[in-house]
Amino acid sequence: MKFISDPNFSHSLFKDVVRIDYQSDMPPYLINDYGYTYLMFCYGDFEAVDHKGNLVPVPQKLVKGTGDYFSITAHKDNIWITLEMPNHVLYNITGIPSNRSRNVLYDLESYVDPTVLDSLYDALRNKESISGIIETVDEHLSHYYSKWGRPLKSTPIVEYIYQEKGLITLADLQVQFPYSERTLERMFNKEVGCSPYRFICLVRFNYVIREIENNPEVLISDLTAQYNYYDHSHFEKDFQKFLGQSVSNYKNEFNPLLTQALARKFVKADDA
Incomplete structure (x- = not known):
């Protein structure tokens, strides 16, 4: 696997950005909850299994919040881009009480203009630097940031x-x-x-x-x-x-x- 990240990354909304290029097939690996919300862009076929052993569909463009552990299986030439955000952003995006959103992989197209998302998704595929990724995301999604980042009581x-x-x-x-x-x-x-x-x-x-x-x-x-x-x-x-x-x-x-x-x-x- 090839990891791309930036330890000095700083942004008004995103806490971290990681790109993973899978250079070979991977066995299932466990991912635990870190208490954040994530925007994720997936290229290729991924298999996800939740904490109860159920298969979970993986949208190409998704948002998820806090939940239980799950496992992911990836394949050669797959790409996974993850943008980490504060916990409360999931509620601001979906408007759904977060205890009903545990372990749910929401398709981002339900909350963002699909045309904008398609353009972003295509543009991100070949961005192999964190600066390139964030510039592209900002270009497409920045007008959502004030709503998404709005602080809650929690x-x-x-x-x-x-x-x-x-x-x-x-x-x-x-x-x-x-x-x-x-x-x-x-x-x-x-x-x-x-x-x-x-x-x-x-x-x-x-x-x-x-x-x-x-x-x-x-x-x-x-x-x-x-x-x-x-x-x-x-x-x-x-x-x-x-x-x-x-x-x-x-x-x-x-x-x-x-x-x-x-x-x-x-x-x-x-x-x-």
């Missing part, structure tokens, strides 16, 4: 959870923001797509995974202590919740370094 709360790396409680949210637990629950289900507690756990889990990816030699005891897990079994429960399997069974050809690090630092420690 927006500063989500930003705070990320800022704190998920190392907070529901009680902390009620101290920082003028909402009851019940109001937070309703707000997050409508605008985010899950409960505030699940979102906090999701953010913390993803920071742990990033730590493992960036430092494969990290000690499990240090990592669980740093991220306020009670013990290894507590982390295992989150792993099962967000990736659908145990640490010992995890295998992802898409991210072999993470697989190897988990096998070395977690599985063998249990066997010792």
